[in-house]
Amino acid sequence: MSSFKADVVIVGGGFAGVTAARELTQRGASVILLEARDRLGGRTWTRDSDLGKSLDFGGTWVHWIQPHVWAEIERYGLPLVNSPSPDTALWQSGGQVKRGTAEEMFALLDPGMTAVLADSAALFPNPYRIHPMSDEVKGIDDITVAEKINELGLDDEQQALVEGMWALNFSGRPEVSAYSQGLRWCALTGGNWQLLFEACASFKLADGTKALLDAMTAQTTADIRLNTRVRGISSGTDGARVELTTGEVVTARQVIVTLPLNILNSIDFTPALPSDLRAVAREGQASTGCKVWVRVKGSIGHVAALGPSSCPLNFFQFEYDVDGDSLIVAFGPDAHAIDITDRAAVETALQQWIPDIEVLAIDAHDWVADELARQTWPMLRPNQLEAVQTAAHSAFGRVRLAGSDYAEGWAGFIDGAIESGKRVAVRALADLHP
Numbered sequence: 001m002s003s004f005k006a007d008v009v010i011v012g013g014g015f016a017g018v019t020a021a022r023e024l025t026q027r028g029a030s031v032i033l034l035e036a037r038d039r040l041g042g043r044t045w046t047r048d049s050d051l052g053k054s055l056d057f058g059g060t061w062v063h064w065i066q067p068h069v070w071a072e073i074e075r076y077g078l079p080l081v082n083s084p085s086p087d088t089a090l091w092q093s094g095g096q097v098k099r100g101t102a103e104e105m106f107a108l109l110d111p112g113m114t115a116v117l118a119d120s121a122a123l124f125p126n127p128y129r130i131h132p133m134s135d136e137v138k139g140i141d142d143i144t145v146a147e148k149i150n151e152l153g154l155d156d157e158q159q160a161l162v163e164g165m166w167a168l169n170f171s172g173r174p175e176v177s178a179y180s181q182g183l184r185w186c187a188l189t190g191g192n193w194q195l196l197f198e199a200c201a202s203f204k205l206a207d208g209t210k211a212l213l214d215a216m217t218a219q220t221t222a223d224i225r226l227n228t229r230v231r232g233i234s235s236g237t238d239g240a241r242v243e244l245t246t247g248e249v250v251t252a253r254q255v256i257v258t259l260p261l262n263i264l265n266s267i268d269f270t271p272a273l274p275s276d277l278r279a280v281a282r283e284g285q286a287s288t289g290c291k292v293w294v295r296v297k298g299s300i301g302h303v304a305a306l307g308p309s310s311c312p313l314n315f316f317q318f319e320y321d322v323d324g325d326s327l328i329v330a331f332g333p334d335a336h337a338i339d340i341t342d343r344a345a346v347e348t349a350l351q352q353w354i355p356d357i358e359v360l361a362i363d364a365h366d367w368v369a370d371e372l373a374r375q376t377w378p379m380l381r382p383n384q385l386e387a388v389q390t391a392a393h394s395a396f397g398r399v400r401l402a403g404s405d406y407a408e409g410w411a412g413f414i415d416g417a418i419e420s421g422k423r424v425a426v427r428a429l430a431d432l433h434p
């Protein structure tokens with residue numbers, strides 16, 4: 001391999017890949033970005049919907065407490081909008097739906113959430129420096145969030161709410177979700193779970209996440225190749241060969257791979273990636289839930305609902321008024337528990353909450369069925385953190401891994417994808433110019 005097609009090949013054009021491309025090309029490196037889809041953005045996707053509005057089908061909410069994404073929003077001066085604050089809350093207890101104010105629901109959540117997260121600052125005193133893992137974190141990394149909740153002896157009403165909140169946070173079932181992951185998140189908000197909730201559900205980019213993606217993409221000279229899927233990467237002493245599914249080979253001095261962890265094993269790496277990381281990818285993360293946008297007949301008010309993980313749609317909130325109808329966004333912890341392309345199934349799930357609700361139309365993308373994702377936002381299971389963080393800080397020959405899955409801070413968020421893309425770009429540059 002005497003002459004390379006690029007200094008760096010980036011595999012995947014989500015926020016991590018686009019960030020790395022911008023950082024590298026702005027510092028003079030030549031970059032080829034290979035993206036299997038016919039669009040950039042990966043697990044963010046702003047598109048026209050069947051519901052009367054352009055919507056975000058993947059990542060959506062951003063917050064000023066997330067430093068990397070907020071810096072980008074400010075840099076490009078992008079407008080934001082707020083999700084409406086709920087004035088009515090629905091929750092469940094003893095098989096009954098309860099109705100109250102959002103403040104009443106938060107008051108019921110508070111003791112359990114505070115107790116679950118009590119050790120966040122002690123275990124993660126600097127949540128941006130979690131690698132190498134401390135012995136204290138290693139000591140609790142085999143515990144699930146469900147186990148932690150069950151220790152608390154909450155009454156049924158509080159238990160259902162706290163368990164449901166963690167199912168929402170993980171986009172997955174609390175019984176497979178790592179307690180350490182919950183603590184990491186909350187450490188980023190100084191231990192304040194309500195701020196954590198606000199970060200996940202308050203500010204949206206007015207023109208969708210695509211506005212930020214487009215602004216960042218406009219500032220890279222990378223050769224971006226869509227509809228280009230990688231099947232193998234072999235790393236040699238002075239460079240790497242990236243093999244496409246068409247059989248074409250692209251050579252580069254460095255390679256950055258940004259695949260979601262659940263599909264990492266879909267690329268054949270030579271030499272192989274570490275066995276513990278491959279095992280984590282095989283096991284998969286906890287985040288296998290769903291998100292669906294729903295147009296509901298008439299006005300249902302500024303409602304938010306939170307129920308236990310046994311509800312196929314255990315959270316929804318009002319987002320927009322569209323010609324007198326209500327547009328709500330709903331989440332469930334298990335994409336296999338409900339067909340989010342089936343209007344009647346979504347209506348039945350929402351009628352558990354509001355019996356006379358009438359669903360006019362739905363629109364969603366099933367990220368778990370999507371062979372280029374197989375997960376929603378990255379949230380680890382027990383005993384996965386060390387292998388993932390070690391990989392995030394390693395080079396495998398000429399290959400490095402990046403993406404929200406490998407972030408230190410807001411892993412699971414757009415912020416984490418940007419953080420990781422920046423860090424790995426700097427390391428790749430250092431490798432190019434030792």
Ligand SMILES: Cc1cc2nc3c(=O)[nH]c(=O)nc-3n(C[C@H](O)[C@H](O)[C@H](O)COP(=O)(O)OP(=O)(O)OC[C@H]3O[C@@H](n4cnc5c(N)ncnc54)[C@H](O)[C@@H]3O)c2cc1C
Nearest residue numbers: 012014015016036042043058059060061230403404413414
């Ligand atoms: C439903 C949902 C809701 C979310 N909500 C929020 C939110 O409100 N706020 C927030 O901050 N975050 C949210 N997230 C998370 C956020 O969207 C992701 O963490 C982030 O976008 C991941 O970016 P990434 O670049 O790391 O990975 P991805 O965006 O997954 O990028 C990886 C890219 O690699 C491509 N690829 C895969 N295989 C190959 C291959 N073999 N060859 C070439 N290309 C390949 C994929 O097509 C993809 O484009 C949400 C995610 C989902 C799915």
